[in-house]
Amino acid sequence: MASKALIIDDEEDYRIIIADILKSGGFEVREARDGAEGIEALKSGPVDVVLVDWMMPKMDGEQFCRAMRAESGSKDIPVVMLTVKQTTDEELEALHFGVDDFLVKPFKSAELLARVRAVLRRAENRRA
Amino acid sequence: MKIRTRLISQTLLLQALSLLLLAYGVYAVQQSLGERDVERAETQIRLAVARTANDALIQKDEVQLLSYLNFLKVQYPALSYARTVWHRGSRSVTQSLGAPSPGSVVLERRVTVSDPASSEHSVEVFFGVDQNLLRASVRESQDRMFKILGLIGCVMAVFSLLMTALLSRTLSSTLGALGRMAEQISEGRLGVRMEWASDDEVGALVRVFNMMSTRLADLDTAKKNFVSSVTHELRSPLGAIESFLPLIRDKVKSGDRTALIQAMEYMERIESNVHRLNRFINDLLDVAKIEQGKMECVLRRMELAPVSGEVAQFFEAKAKSLGVTIENRMQSAPAVMGDIDRIRQVLVNLIANSLKFTPSGGKVWIENQALRENSQRWIEIIVGDTGRGMDGSDRQRLFQPFSQGRNVTDGVAGPKGTGLGLYIVKSIIDQHGGRIEVRSVPGQGTQISFSLKVAG
Numbered sequence: 001m002a003s004k005a006l007i008i009d010d011e012e013d014y015r016i017i018i019a020d021i022l023k024s025g026g027f028e029v030r031e032a033r034d035g036a037e038g039i040e041a042l043k044s045g046p047v048d049v050v051l052v053d054w055m056m057p058k059m060d061g062e063q064f065c066r067a068m069r070a071e072s073g074s075k076d077i078p079v080v081m082l083t084v085k086q087t088t089d090e091e092l093e094a095l096h097f098g099v100d101d102f103l104v105k106p107f108k109s110a111e112l113l114a115r116v117r118a119v120l121r122r123a124e125n126r127r128a
Numbered sequence: 129m130k131i132r133t134r135l136i137s138q139t140l141l142l143q144a145l146s147l148l149l150l151a152y153g154v155y156a157v158q159q160s161l162g163e164r165d166v167e168r169a170e171t172q173i174r175l176a177v178a179r180t181a182n183d184a185l186i187q188k189d190e191v192q193l194l195s196y197l198n199f200l201k202v203q204y205p206a207l208s209y210a211r212t213v214w215h216r217g218s219r220s221v222t223q224s225l226g227a228p229s230p231g232s233v234v235l236e237r238r239v240t241v242s243d244p245a246s247s248e249h250s251v252e253v254f255f256g257v258d259q260n261l262l263r264a265s266v267r268e269s270q271d272r273m274f275k276i277l278g279l280i281g282c283v284m285a286v287f288s289l290l291m292t293a294l295l296s297r298t299l300s301s302t303l304g305a306l307g308r309m310a311e312q313i314s315e316g317r318l319g320v321r322m323e324w325a326s327d328d329e330v331g332a333l334v335r336v337f338n339m340m341s342t343r344l345a346d347l348d349t350a351k352k353n354f355v356s357s358v359t360h361e362l363r364s365p366l367g368a369i370e371s372f373l374p375l376i377r378d379k380v381k382s383g384d385r386t387a388l389i390q391a392m393e394y395m396e397r398i399e400s401n402v403h404r405l406n407r408f409i410n411d412l413l414d415v416a417k418i419e420q421g422k423m424e425c426v427l428r429r430m431e432l433a434p435v436s437g438e439v440a441q442f443f444e445a446k447a448k449s450l451g452v453t454i455e456n457r458m459q460s461a462p463a464v465m466g467d468i469d470r471i472r473q474v475l476v477n478l479i480a481n482s483l484k485f486t487p488s489g490g491k492v493w494i495e496n497q498a499l500r501e502n503s504q505r506w507i508e509i510i511v512g513d514t515g516r517g518m519d520g521s522d523r524q525r526l527f528q529p530f531s532q533g534r535n536v537t538d539g540v541a542g543p544k545g546t547g548l549g550l551y552i553v554k555s556i557i558d559q560h561g562g563r564i565e566v567r568s569v570p571g572q573g574t575q576i577s578f579s580l581k582v583a584g
Contacts (some may be wrong), residue, residue, distance in 0.1 A: 106371045
């Protein structure tokens, strides 16, 4: 069965790009335009992995992660944070609010798929 | 030399000078111990004798007079002897007290007191005033005065020295703290503050320092924001382009028909990203010109109607796709003085903004009206919309570069703006000598108007 990915990004271009890559990698994809929509999307159906942009209006990536980790239904779903920030400090900070991996924009298709599959595999191992 | 040392040494110098002056004054006064002081001292004795004699006369007490005079002799050492002569009718009684000491210069004085009730009754007092003792007593009282003066002078000197030391200590500690603060600022720790509650010049200096520190920190934040905004605005479309390209390549390689259609779609997206980059770079160049004061507009006589028609036309298709109607309500107006390319840029910016914030079913329009201020005639051009409008705080930030809050673009169609457009618009209108104004009601719409001078 195909893994279900949720893409949360305010920029349409990136939603299209990520969706395209994930679909080509055999994922089922849903999209949300900001953190608040993302939380709604999590409630409306099963999600195996979340790809969320850091800088977004309304609810940004960090707020989304905290909100998502607070919900019992979604607290174990792996999260890949998309960012244009690249400092180690910020990455370390993000680990505290429950991010499993990082991807710096722009990224290669193969790298995106590899990282998403890696966090999925780790999550499965945890469950097992 | 340190301020503290300098202050204290200057105070010491000043004190030494004033003590010297005081000493010279004392010396001069002593030298000129005048006859008038001696006279005054003698008059004092005379008055005391007269008063005593009068009292005794009223009490008709001869013995009392002598004991009074004896008392006076103790009080005034210069009073060397006294002889009283009582007259009662034809009868006189003489009594004496003391004698001039040998070798002294004694001048005899006389005081006569008579009873106003009976002219027959009077008393004469002859008394000797020892001139040397008189002078000595004058000198002694002066010396006492000088001693007190000297004491006051010394106490004052000590006090002022203490005060100076205290003042210089606060001064030098404040200045030292300010110096350390300036050092911290120069080391890049912007925004440091110093607490100092006083209304004097030092307090004012500290306030200025704090203000400077805060402003530097603000500037630094503004710079960082600018850099991160620019970085984001450049990187975001570039990143999208970079990511689209391999996707297109794969789709073209596959040769699949749907994939090819998708590839075409992606190429359009690349195109719009390139446009976005281009617009942003042009805006940045304009901002750079504005910041360097090189935004120059060449004002020539121009007609407004063709320009507004052209711009309205340009946005027609875009508006239609958004479900918004554009109305060009410009009425014939006299020619204005303006830079036609810049005025076109202003209209394009304003209408693009209006379209961005106006939901489907709304309206965007351009209209004009004539104004007159003193003898100058103006044409006011208004770009209005039935969009979401904005509140006071948004209105205030409207014309500042990069002021577009992320929440401002919430749920707005199309690419995000750069936050530079209205800043450029305002600078252009400023260059034309015109005025730009915003009227807006949240949820009902916005009207931005600018004025241009009528060509005379």
